Amino acid sequence: xxxxxxxxxxxxxxxxxxxxxxxxxxxxxxxxxxxxxxxxxxxxxxxxxxxxxxxxxxxxxxxxxxxxxxxxxxxxxxxxxxxxxxxxxxxxxxxxxxxxxxxxxxxxxxxxxxxxxxxxxxxxxxxxxxxxxxxxxxxxxxxxxxxxxxxxxxxxxxxxxxxxxxxxxxxxxxxxxxxxxxxxxxxxxxxxxxxxxxxxxxxxxxxxxxxxxxxxxxxxxxxxxxxxxxxxxxxxxxxxxxxxxxxxxxxxxxxxxxxxxxxxxxxxxxxxxxxxxxxxxxxxxxxxxxxxxxxxxxxxxxxx
Amino acid sequence: xxxxxxxxxxxxxxxxxxxxxxxxxxxxxxxxxxxxxxxxxxxxxxxxxxxxxxxxxxxxxxxxxxxxxxxxxxxxxxxxxxxxxxxxxxxxxxxxxxxxxxxxxxxxxxxxxxxxxxxxxxxxxxxxxxxxxxxxxxxxxxxxxxxxxxxxxxxxxxxxxxxxxxxxxxxxxxxxxxxxxxxxxxxxxxxxxxxxxxxxxxxxxxxxxxxxxxxxxxxxxxxxxxxxxxxxxxxxxxxxxxxxxxxxxxxxxxxxxxxxxxxxxxxxx
Numbered sequence: 001x002x003x004x005x006x007x008x009x010x011x012x013x014x015x016x017x018x019x020x021x022x023x024x025x026x027x028x029x030x031x032x033x034x035x036x037x038x039x040x041x042x043x044x045x046x047x048x049x050x051x052x053x054x055x056x057x058x059x060x061x062x063x064x065x066x067x068x069x070x071x072x073x074x075x076x077x078x079x080x081x082x083x084x085x086x087x088x089x090x091x092x093x094x095x096x097x098x099x100x101x102x103x104x105x106x107x108x109x110x111x112x113x114x115x116x117x118x119x120x121x122x123x124x125x126x127x128x129x130x131x132x133x134x135x136x137x138x139x140x141x142x143x144x145x146x147x148x149x150x151x152x153x154x155x156x157x158x159x160x161x162x163x164x165x166x167x168x169x170x171x172x173x174x175x176x177x178x179x180x181x182x183x184x185x186x187x188x189x190x191x192x193x194x195x196x197x198x199x200x201x202x203x204x205x206x207x208x209x210x211x212x213x214x215x216x217x218x219x220x221x222x223x224x225x226x227x228x229x230x231x232x233x234x235x236x237x238x239x240x241x242x243x244x245x246x247x248x249x250x251x252x253x254x255x256x257x258x259x260x261x262x263x264x265x266x267x268x269x270x271x272x273x274x275x276x277x278x279x280x281x282x283x284x285x286x287x288x289x290x291x292x293x294x295x296x297x298x299x300x301x302x303x304x
Numbered sequence: 305x306x307x308x309x310x311x312x313x314x315x316x317x318x319x320x321x322x323x324x325x326x327x328x329x330x331x332x333x334x335x336x337x338x339x340x341x342x343x344x345x346x347x348x349x350x351x352x353x354x355x356x357x358x359x360x361x362x363x364x365x366x367x368x369x370x371x372x373x374x375x376x377x378x379x380x381x382x383x384x385x386x387x388x389x390x391x392x393x394x395x396x397x398x399x400x401x402x403x404x405x406x407x408x409x410x411x412x413x414x415x416x417x418x419x420x421x422x423x424x425x426x427x428x429x430x431x432x433x434x435x436x437x438x439x440x441x442x443x444x445x446x447x448x449x450x451x452x453x454x455x456x457x458x459x460x461x462x463x464x465x466x467x468x469x470x471x472x473x474x475x476x477x478x479x480x481x482x483x484x485x486x487x488x489x490x491x492x493x494x495x496x497x498x499x500x501x502x503x504x505x506x507x508x509x510x511x512x513x514x515x516x517x518x519x520x521x522x523x524x525x526x527x528x529x530x531x532x533x534x535x536x537x538x539x540x541x542x543x544x545x546x547x548x549x550x551x552x553x554x555x556x557x558x559x560x561x562x563x564x565x566x567x568x569x570x571x572x573x
Contacts, residue, residue, distance in 0.1 A: 164420075172419030173412045173429070176398070180406045183395045190356060192381035192410030192473060201416055 003038065007263045013151040013220070016029035016158035020213035021220035022243070022251040023165065024206025029204045030182045030246035031146040033100065037107040038190025040085060040233015041114035042207055046214030047224045048122055049079025055133045072134070077211030083114065084207035088200055111230075118226050128225045131218030150220045157212055162252045165205065169248065174201060182246070194287050235262070238284045242296020258283075307370045309334045310385070310477045311506045315354055315364035317347070317532075324350045325367075327364065328508075328533045332477065337499065337509045339523035339540075341516065343552060347532040348512045349390060352479050356380050356387050369476065382410045386475035388466040390482045390512070391427035396455035400446065400465055403454050407472030440468040444498060460491045467498065471507070478502060480511045484518055494523050516553075520544060528552065 028036045053066060053075025061067050091110050095103045119125050136149035136169050169175035180188040181198045189195060217232070218224045239258045243250025261280055266273035287294065310332040325347045325524035331337050355358040355366055357373060366373040368383055388409075395403050414429045439448065444464040446570050449457065450477040454465060463483060470478055480499070484492040492515065499509055499522060513519050517528060520540040528535040528543060530552045537544050541550055 030431055168420060172417050172426070173409060173414040173433070174419055176402060176406050179398060180395050180409075183397055184393055185356070186377075187389075187393045187395070188406070189377040190358070190387060191406050191469070192378045192379055193406070194378050217433070270406075 004269065005143075005145045007267045008260065009147050009151070011263035012256060012264055013147070013154055013258035016155040017217060017220070018232065018239050019158050019162060019252045019255035020209045020216075020260055021232055022239040022255045023162065023209050023248065025237050026243070026245055026251040027178075027202050027206050029198055031178060031242070032092075032096070032103075033108065034092065034207075035237065035245075036092075037104070037233070038091075038110035039206060039210065040229040040231075040236065041111050042084050042087075042213045042229075043210040043217070043224060043232060044224075044229025045083050045114055045118060046076040046211040047218050047228065048118055048125070048206075048214075049211070050076035050215035050218060051131060052079075052122075053131060054064035054134070054293060059249070062132070062134075063134075063255045066248050068132070068134045072132075073212065076215040077208050079194050079209075080207040080211035084203040084210075085200060088089060088203045090115075093196070093199075103225065113231075115226055115229065115295050125226055128223045130223045131221075133222075135219035148220065151218065154216045154220055157216065160210065160250075162248070163211055165209070166248050174198070175213040178202060181285055182225055206277035225296065235280065238280055240294075241284060242287050242294055244294025247294070247296040250294055250296030306334070306402075308332055309368075309369055310510070311357070311367040311370075312355065312366065313365050315351070315366065317350055317359060318362045325354070325361070328529065328534050328535075330527055331387050332510060334508055335503060335506065336524045337503055337511065337522055339517055339526040340510060340512045340529060341411070341514070341526060342529035345531075346529040348529055349405040349530075349561060350358045351482060351529065352387060352510075352512065356385055359546070360389050370416035378410070380473075381473050384419060384474070384476035385479065386470035386473045386477070388463070388470050388481055388483060390485065392459075392462045393453040393464055394454070394462060394465060394469070398454060400441065400457065401434070401437055401450040401453055404440055404472045405433050406471050407469040408433040409438060409473075411472075411474055421523060434511050437468075437472055440471050443471070443501070443552075444468045445494070462485055463487070463495070464498070465500075471502070474538070475507060478507050478509045480509065480513075481551055482512055482514065484513060484515055492518055 016130035021040065024039045025036065028034055028039070054062065055070060063077070087110055089104050092103050095106060128262055137154070138271065139146055139148040140152060141267050169178060177193040177198050179186065180191065181195055182195060194209070203286055210252040217228065234257065240251045242257060243252070243254030258280055260282055262276045265279035266276040269279060271273060308331045312328060312330040314327045314329055315325055316323070316327050318566055319394070327342060330338065340351065342348055350359065356360045357377040360375050367535070368385060374382055374383060395406065398406070412429050414426055418426050438450070444467050446461060446464055446468065452460065457465060467480070485494050487495065495514055496518060499511065503509060511519065511522065523540060525538065526540055526543045527537045529548050535552060536546045536549055
């Protein structure tokens with residue numbers, strides 16, 4: 001029983017991390033129907049950005065977590081946003097009116113580029129790098145279940161930011177412009193909505209969330225490597241598809257489902273954690289077969 | 305003479321080898337309603353697309369209050385031209401009120417950050433936009449439907465919602481593309497009254513329509529477009545009486561056709 005509860009808690013924390021990344025996939029898809037495969041790398045780059053920020057701090061600040069941690073978040077987010085904006089401007093915007101396959105392949109290229117760029121240019125990036133210990137240590141004990149404070153923080157940030165994002169999209173001028181552009185870009189233009197601005201804003205929002213996720217990932221697991229973007233990107237992508245690509249709520253719920261499947265399958269299914277990927281993709285395949293639009297997606301309609 | 309609010313000068317539009325518009329000129333004076341009629345494929349909608357920046361005319365230019373129209377649809381809307389569509393193009397998964405509020409977009413100042421932090425300026429801006437949108441919904445006769453998804457509205461209501469959304473951009477010129485298509489006589493009559501009321505608010509209107517009776521009863525002046533060319537332009541009385549218009553719509557009267565056949569035979573002989 002206590003093992004189950006512990007794994008449920010771990011699953012929720014994993015889900016919170018995946019949700020922060022999955023939102024970036026789902027928002028960009030919602031607006032320009034592009035699966036941005038490079039989004040996982042934005043998350044990875046943010047993690048290194050946070051680490052670099054810490055490395056560059058003067059020694060006395062390194063010893064003060066209350067200053068160092070927020071600065072690492074700022075550093076990670078700034079790097080993520082810069083990468084995302086440059087990527088949108090130079091890799092995707094020129095292909096805005098190209099067949100869908102072109103930007104998709106470009107996204108794969110950008111993904112490989114970012115991974116290799118970090119490998120080549122970041123000092124010692126070929127091996128796992130330890131993440132600075134500026135995060136709150138210890139955790140919460142509920143009976144036999146232990147939850148690290150970093151896990152609690154991760155869930156809080158993930159849920160909080162999702163709610164803010166959802167409110168923003170539903171109840172603000174730019175949020176309405178985003179939804180209008182997603183539903184009918186040409187008509188949105190005729191209402192005075194600038195599509196370039198809406199698309200850049202979408203990439204920026206995704207990058208901010210990925211930035212938070214990147215730094216929190218380091219804090220929760222204590223070390224980072226250049227494969228983290230690919231692995232978690234795949235989970236997040238799966239979560240977005242499971243929830244219905246384009247749906248904010250779907251991505252968050254899908255992410256928690258994926259997180260739970262991962263930890264529970266790792267515990268209880270034959271093969272253990274070595275096979276947890278397998279079960280996640282079994283779920284993905286079942287969803288694609290029986291409910292291709294995902295849990296909260298709208299069935300694709302052909303526009304008149 | 306005052307500057308016309310909208311003026312198309314010698315507008316031509318070529319798609320590949322197809323000349324969709326051949327030197328069309330149209331003048332809309334302030335507070336007037338101009339009708340644009342013509343058989344299917346005459347280039348009416350293409351002309352509207354040139355007036356809203358969706359297409360850049362191959363040659364010729366469009367002037368709004370004497371200034372050349374910008375080449376970008378969003379800027380054209382900002383400058384004061386709004387339109388509706390022949391096949392309704394609402395945002396289907398947004399509510400009635402939200403659709404109109406999107407139309408309000410260009411007139412709102414709220415930036416991305418202001419709306420993130422929900423300050424007093426944000427609340428004022430949202431409230432103003434909401435109030436104005438409700439006012440416009442009442443103006444077109446859509447009350448108490450604010451939270452309904454636009455795709456669930458009956459057809460006639462969707463057309464009126466499109467007009468409310470266009471009016472939300474505070475246009476100087478409103479372009480209506482077949483506003484009564486698919487409507488019954490009562491709805492058509494109501495639309496006519498609505499367009500008169502829109503003119504009273506100081507908006508000048510261009511209407512594309514196939515319903516000749518509707519056009520002649522509504523417009524101050526009518527332009528007839530046939531195969532991309534302006535055939536006739538004038539008051540409804542003048543246009544109605546012009547034999548070329550009758551010919552474009554109904555074909556030539558039988559005796560005249562016989563005449564031509566005879567003439568052709570004569571030439572061959």
